[in-house]
Amino acid sequence: DAKTTQPNSMESNEEEPVHLPCNHSTISGTDYIHWYRQLPSQGPEYVIHGLTSNVNNRMASLAIAEDRKSSTLILHRATLRDAAVYYCILSRSGGSNYKLTFGKGTLLTVNP
Amino acid sequence: DAGITQSPRHKVTETGTPVTLRCHQTENHRYMYWYRQDPGHGLRLIHYSYGVKDTDKGEVSDGYSVSRSKTEDFLLTLESATSSQTSVYFCASNPGYSGNTIYFGEGSWLTVV
Numbered sequence: 497d498a499k500t501t502q503p504n505s506m507e508s509n510e511e512e513p514v515h516l517p518c519n520h521s522t523i524s525g526t527d528y529i530h531w532y533r534q535l536p537s538q539g540p541e542y543v544i545h546g547l548t549s550n551v552n553n554r555m556a557s558l559a560i561a562e563d564r565k566s567s568t569l570i571l572h573r574a575t576l577r578d579a580a581v582y583y584c585i586l587s588r589s590g591g592s593n594y595k596l597t598f599g600k601g602t603l604l605t606v607n608p
Numbered sequence: 609d610a611g612i613t614q615s616p617r618h619k620v621t622e623t624g625t626p627v628t629l630r631c632h633q634t635e636n637h638r639y640m641y642w643y644r645q646d647p648g649h650g651l652r653l654i655h656y657s658y659g660v661k662d663t664d665k666g667e668v669s670d671g672y673s674v675s676r677s678k679t680e681d682f683l684l685t686l687e688s689a690t691s692s693q694t695s696v697y698f699c700a701s702n703p704g705y706s707g708n709t710i711y712f713g714e715g716s717w718l719t720v721v
Contacts, residue, residue: 532710539698539712540651583651587710595666596641596702596710600650 500584505603508574516569516602518584523564527586531558531569534581534601543569543582579606611635614699614713621720627686629716631699637711638704640682641666642674644695645715651698657682658704689720 501519508514520529530545544551544558546567551558557570571578583601611634621627631640641656643666653666655674663674671693673685682701686693699713 530709537715539700539714540710541712542709545709581650595653595656595664596639596700597653597667598643598651600648 500586500599502582502584502599502602504600505605507605507607508571509607510576511573514571514574514578514604514606516571516582516584516604517566518568519566520584520586521565523586524588527588529558529560529564529567530585530587531556532583532585532598533578534583535577536580540583540598545587574604574606576606576608579604612699612701612711612713614697614716616716617714618717619719621689621718623690623720624688627689627718627720629684629697629699629718631682631684631701631713633680633682633701633711635701635703635711636679637701638679639702640676641700641702641710642672642682642684643698643700644668644693645698646695654684654697686718689718691720694718694720 528545528547531543532540533543534540544553544556546558559568581601581603583598613632615630642654643651645651652668654672655666657663657676675683697716700710702710
């Protein structure tokens, strides 16, 4: 399975942009890049996903490197509610090989 | 939000007793997953299912078994619970296409004493 590497923790100030990096050097051409986040005592929730092009939604933006070996989740204006663990994962469809494994993620702290 | 529920949400059990956690989804998703989450380890995959009666092991499957007799239900069984299985368990489901999102349940807190 293709693996991802993220920093263990990052810190930001409220209302400032946050750039969360993810390395996935063994990504294959059909792997999608997904980001999820987990608030305290809750299940993970979807943030954004993409394949090759940069993506934007109401929560965040996803910037994907041209070689697709890394990506960055961008929170344009961090709020206290964005404090969570952020997971970057790769997904590849097809038969039984769809394990969807998560790493430890990045713990984002947002300072008021 | 996808309709995915877990039961029980909280359980305390004694070492050596069997425990079954249930995951129920109403979205007709093909894939279902069981994860456990412990401090310092993030989410670790226990077992997953890619169809009715089709299951496979994840990263930490020892001591756990699963069954999926219907599309909507995925059961996780601890045949003989141990204290090391005290954890938070999350179920998830997915339609099965790489561009689709994964939907998680709210978690089941299990304490083995």
